[in-house]
Amino acid sequence: MDGASTSSGALRALALELKGLQSSPVEGFTINTNDDNLFIWTVGIFGPPHTLYQGGYFKAVIRFPPNYPYSPPSVKFLTKVWHPNVYENGDLCISILHPPIDDPQSGELACERWNPTQSVRTILLSVISLLNEPNTSSPANVDASVMYRKWKEGVDDQYAQMIKKQVDESKEEAARDGIKVPETLEEYCIKTNPVVDDALDDFDDLYNYDESSEEEEIEEDDDDSGQGEN
Template sequence: MASQASLLLQKQLRDLCKHPVAGFSAGLIDESNIFEWGVTIIGPPDTLYDGGYFNAIMSFPSNYPLSPPTVKFTSELWHPNVYPDGKVCISILHPPGDDPNGYELASERWSPVHTVESIVLSIISMLSSPNDESPANVEAAKEWRDKRDEFKKKIFETEMEKDDDVMKRDEQGKK
C-alpha cells in the first residue's frame, strides 16, 4: 500500500506535468523512487545567474510533508545560501518549529503546505535575492557584500567551466 507521502508526491508530479511552471523542470530520477527528484532551474532573468541551467536533487523523507525535503545542487553554484557541497540553505527547508539559533521565525520555516513548486520557486527567489545575513557559504556572502565584482567573476567562471565541459563531451561524442 502506498504511503501518504508517496501519494502526495505522485499528485504533485502529475500537477507539474499537467501545468508546467516557468523557470524550472522537475521529475523523477528513477521511476521506481518517488522520493528522489531531479530538478533543473533556469537562472532567473536580470540576475547574475541569468541563462544558466542549474541541476539539483530533491530528496524527500518518508514522513513528507511533515518534514521538509533536502535540496542539493549537482551543478557547481557560487551563492551565499548554498553550501560548498551544493546543499541549499533556505528557511522553508529547515524543520518546523523554533530556530535554535534565533535567526528565523517559526513561520518562516517548513510547513506541510509547501509543495515541490513552492520550494523551487523559493530557490529561484533565493538566486535573485541572496540572504547574506545567515549564509551557508561565508566566503560567497563576503564577496556578495563587499566584492561584488569578484562575486560576479566567480559566477561567470563557473558558467564558462560548465560550457567548456559540455563542449568537451560533445567533441568526444563525435569521435
C-alpha cells in the same frame, strides 16, 4: 501511523504534485523522476534573466522523507554553485527547508519554516528568487556572502566573475543533457494553463479535510448502530 502507511501517503502526495507540475508547468526549472523511486527528484534550475545567473543551468537533487509533506525534503546542488546560501558540498540552506521549530540561534521563526502547505513548486520558486537575492544574515557560505556584499557595494566584482564562470560551465552541461536554456524573458516565461488542475484539487482535499464533517460522520455511524440494536 506506521512506517508503511506513512510512506504510502508520501508517495500519493508526491505523485499528485508531479502530476500538477506536468500539467501546469512553471517557468524556471525542469523535473526528472525515477519511476522506481519517487522519493528522489532531479531538477534543472534555470538562471533568471537580468540576473548574474542568466543562462545558467544548475542541476540539483531533491530527497523526500517517508513522512512528506509533514517533514521537509532536502535539496543538494549537483552543479557547482558559489552562493551565500549554498554550502560548499552543494547542500542548500533555506528557511522553508528547516523543520518548523523556533531556533534562537538562526533567528528564524517557526512560521518562516517548513509546513505541509509548502510544495516542490514553492521550494523551487524560492530557490530561483534566492539566486538573485541571497540571504546574507545567516549564510551557509561565509566567503561567498562577504564577496557578494562587496559586489553589491561596488567594491569588488570578484563575485560576478565567479558566477559568470560557473554559468558558462553550466551551459556546457546543458548542451550535454540536450537542454536549451532560456535566455530572454519571452523564452523563460511559460503561459499558464487556464484549466483548473485536478491534481492540485486532490492534493488540497488530501490535507485540508473538514474536522466537523468527520465528527458528523461519526455521529451518523453511532445512530445507525443504535437503530440496528432495536
